[in-house]
Amino acid sequence: MSTAHFISYRFAQAVFALFCIVTITFFLNRFAPGNPFLDEKAIPEHLVDNMKAYYGLDKPLFTQYLVNLKNLLVGDLGASFGNKGYTVNEVIAQSWPVSARIGLCGLGLALLLGVPIGVFAAAHRNSRIDYGLMSLALLGICLPTFVIAPILGNIFGLRLKWFDVAGWEGSSAWVLASATLGIYYAAYIARLTRGSMLDQLNQDYIRTAQAKGVSPNKILFKHAFRGGISPVVAYLGPALASLIGGTFVVEFVFNLPGLGQHFVRAVTNRDYTLIQGTVIVFATLILVFNLLSDLAQVWLDPRRKLKT
């Protein structure tokens, strides 16, 4: 299958997947108990009815669904219920650069730390240094971000005063947020890299190269690395999507106005349109990055075929 074929096939698949996701989200939303207008101070029923009418929620469910689909086709995600006077398009436009910056920097850090550590540990397999690094990595995986984040905030924000502990504009707290994510993903990537590098180093072609007298460094970086990095690349697709899609915990802890906050709050606010908007963004990211990582894997390992 040619690359163009593959991409168009996957594109069609993605469109269908998005359609299903939108449909499921729409109906799950409407069947969830409560509605966007419930508030601490109870609102008289006739006012709730008027508000429902204003937002078109008084129409039959299926009509609402069709109207919704029609709007989506022209890229109109609707008005947010929770942020009055803002469209969901605007809310997402304001928040995605935040998540993108934290996510990309976090992933960059994760790769810069994780891959070399993994390769190094694999090259020194079963040595003390290997065990030491892998134990650290295990610790990094086990410590959840909601533990690492406040610790980094306390050390680098409050004690050393290198960074701010919260906020976005005019604030450096995003560095700590990226670092939190970076540490977590670095730990995972390090273990992944080590495992697959070891796998490669045990292959016959490595033995052949060794027999031919190729230098150990060349074996490690030129031969083994290309195959060894493949699982990491496969992992990068979903990882990148979830990082850019917003990571609620670090955004919450460092008070960053990213997508992750909306993703969670929209649900508690029953902000139907914003829930749908964030779900679409997240789903699209996953579909796109999975496609990219599939393509990258084939490029890395020509023995693989593009399979649908």
Added chain:
Amino acid sequence: MVPHRLLALTISALAVFSTACERTDRATRAARDKILLLGNGAEPKALDPHIVSSVGDANILRALFEGLVTYHPSDDSAHEPGVAKRWEANDNFTEWTFFLRDDARWSNGDSVTAHDFVYAYSRILHPEMGSPYASMLYFLKNGEAYSTGAVTDFSQVGVKAPDDHTLVCTLEDPSPYFPDVVKHTTWYPVHQATIEKFGSMTDQFTLWQRPGNHVGNGAFRLVDWRINTFVKVERNPHYWDAANVKPNGIVFFPIENNFTEERAFRGGLIHYTYVLAPSLIDWYRENRTEVLRSETYAGSYFFRCNVTREPMNNLFFRKALAAAIDRETIVRYVTMGGQQPAHGFTPPSDAGYQPPDVIRFDPAKARQYLAQAGYADGSDVPAFDLIVNTSEQHKAIAEAVQDMWKTHLGITRVSISNQEWKVFQQTILDLNYEVARAGWIGDYVDPTTFLHMWRTGDTNNQTGWSSPDYDRLLKKAAQLSDTQARYAMLYQAESILLEELPVIPLYWYTRVYAISPHIVNWNPLLLDNHPYKHIDIRLPGDNPDRPPYN
């Protein structure tokens, strides 16, 4: 060798970076510029006084708008003139005339007139507006009727502007405390031309509240608003009292995570925390008393009982439950913020109303009530549910109470269930519960803000409870112009409420927060509605002849 050189480089870069970062913190710099940096809870839902309903949103509106009467910076019972320079009532307090100052201006320079108020009230009460807080305007004659659509002609509603600077409000019932009521955000005027430039009067989705479009009449005007980031306001040069406005600007930060907010405070990013998590209070008490504040707040924490359901429909059973709660223990070991155990429902106010002192922890009496309710001991009480909305604190309180009911009454089958906020609201609205956690914050300084809600059919009653005597007493109290006589009548009404216990009071709120010692004139207020124009910021050394605190 390369790695070593790299390492050395990194270390020196970090060293340079860290010295570069040793700067005065944001809070100090802002203080120098007289800008207040305030933590403010959740992201505001809107900056339109007719759409919002939360306390945090009202905090921002108070900077952007000004009502007829405003809050005094330290005295809860005092009235500060706002747009109205003076006001008077007729003999039985059913008709109030406000005389507006002629130098009041909108932030675009237009005059604020009595017609702006009439327009605002016609907007908030309009049935199509669906304003969540419209019921605050039901004080006006036909206000409720217009809002429900029973009356369609707004001229029937009790608000008139005979001329540009006179506003006459005719009320449903006599309300001697009416000046307190009109301080509330729902009574703010709005600028008709601005609202209608961006849509129809009743549009929920409206761009008029955006920076650049927003027009208010407060001491400050809107500069910037970024979702989940901040709302920035600056001194409004058109404000009638601009010369006496102390801060040059305010930045409101939506920080929902209490611990993040506290770190931001300690890290010098904000001057004031919206809340302080209970687990941090002790640390502050020991280490940072100069920034810790714990103040009485007009709020009541209680349990609603659904009196239409077994076993809560049994009066003696409700009495048994109420008497078996050791409130002292709850405020001391669970909430830890210096809250006051409630002996009535309405929080007492030093100068004003004192609620009946009848709710007591009395295990012996509780067991007696249980027997009167027809249960030999707690084990034959049918299983029931205590529901709370998701929160560590609510859960902890519920668990403490569950344990007390078990210890003192032997009731074993009480389950606690946690419901997410909107589900919780729906459950209570549908009367689909037995006991539910609740809280109520006063809207104005008068006991009626706590007692009206228990009238038959009130939207906030939500217990299924109804008492003709209670309704009658409240109605009668409304006819009384003498405050003491009226309080006495309300006291009688509240006694009925506490006798029948559709609600089980637990404690009265305190506001616990941290505030920078540089902030001056931020005084304890029952409703916590601080008039920002009086808040000053002084750094040590600014004014050596004046103490930094007051």
